[in-house]
Amino acid sequence: MRIAFIGLGNMGAPMAINLVRAGHDVAGFDLVPAALEHARSGGVPITADAAAAVAGADVVLTMLPSGEHVLDAYRNGLIAAAAPHTLFIDSSTIDVADARAARDLVVAAGHRAIDAPVSGGVVGAEAGTLTFMVGAEGDDFATAEPILTVMGGRVVHCGGSGAGQAAKVCNNMILGVSMIAVCEAFVLGEKLGLTHEALFDVASAASGQCWALTTNCPVPGPVPASPANRDYQPGFAGALMAKDLGLALKAVEATGVAAELGPLAASIYQRFADEGGAGKDFSAIINIIRQNSEKAA
Numbered sequence: 001m002r003i004a005f006i007g008l009g010n011m012g013a014p015m016a017i018n019l020v021r022a023g024h025d026v027a028g029f030d031l032v033p034a035a036l037e038h039a040r041s042g043g044v045p046i047t048a049d050a051a052a053a054v055a056g057a058d059v060v061l062t063m064l065p066s067g068e069h070v071l072d073a074y075r076n077g078l079i080a081a082a083a084p085h086t087l088f089i090d091s092s093t094i095d096v097a098d099a100r101a102a103r104d105l106v107v108a109a110g111h112r113a114i115d116a117p118v119s120g121g122v123v124g125a126e127a128g129t130l131t132f133m134v135g136a137e138g139d140d141f142a143t144a145e146p147i148l149t150v151m152g153g154r155v156v157h158c159g160g161s162g163a164g165q166a167a168k169v170c171n172n173m174i175l176g177v178s179m180i181a182v183c184e185a186f187v188l189g190e191k192l193g194l195t196h197e198a199l200f201d202v203a204s205a206a207s208g209q210c211w212a213l214t215t216n217c218p219v220p221g222p223v224p225a226s227p228a229n230r231d232y233q234p235g236f237a238g239a240l241m242a243k244d245l246g247l248a249l250k251a252v253e254a255t256g257v258a259a260e261l262g263p264l265a266a267s268i269y270q271r272f273a274d275e276g277g278a279g280k281d282f283s284a285i286i287n288i289i290r291q292n293s294e295k296a297a
């Protein structure tokens, strides 16, 4: 397979490197020279521009910051440069509506398109263990699956166009809300004289059990690999959680779902990101809850 890989940032570069290692004929492009250099040093052949990467490709994979970037890139060159019937795979995390609009543009030009966002972060991208959530029509999933399997440990066909982004936004709404709940419980435990270990030992084996507690535990100690043990170096950065909850909020508003906690979590994480938490792991929100508790005391 010849694969054009557009967007070689924190996630895209290791994903492209894994495709090269699996023997695919990859042509990569990014707008930022440092990203190009990083990918090139990992063995990814680089082209002079996006059109050169896309020319002759069977698949065009994009890993870009936002829906606006994806739609711009599709409109301003990628679609026009592609051979008829090329499969476009967008793995960026974007709005469901943008994902469907992107597919419409691609299909109108005689190509095929799926949305395939991921979870698992940079560590999962490097290890090739990402989870892919795929929205695909017809036999597009079958075409994409062997490529996605190279970069991911789990590839789930969630439904038609946009269903991958829908699954991503719902999953991250659960994650954002549950992390805040876990952090509030630890701070409440501190105030009640409970040790972190005692709360962890009980909740991790009881009905409070969840990923935010047992894998990404927001206090140092109980889970040695969690970001709390390295001064909240991400991990999953507060800026990304704020972005993903912003997408969840848009989806909640667009559908009229009577959600209260998701939108509240979106505003809490936006404030966290704006006030210095953007580059910290999202579990560092526990420090804000502690500070606010001191103010209130």
Ligand code: NAD
Binding pocket: 006, 007, 008, 009, 010, 011, 012, 029, 030, 031, 032, 035, 050, 063, 064, 065, 066, 069, 073, 091, 092, 093, 094, 118, 119, 120, 121, 122, 235, 236, 237, 240, 243
């Ligand atoms: P990043 O900012 O590190 O990389 C994005 C890259 O896209 C940048 O290098 C940028 O120069 C490039 N780019 C932008 N417009 C371009 C264009 N028109 N042509 C070519 N290159 C272009 O971001 P990332 O962390 O790699 O994330 C990418 C996507 O994956 C985002 O949508 C993010 O939400 C999602 N995601 C990230 C993580 C994570 O842990 N970093 C986890 C899951 C999902």
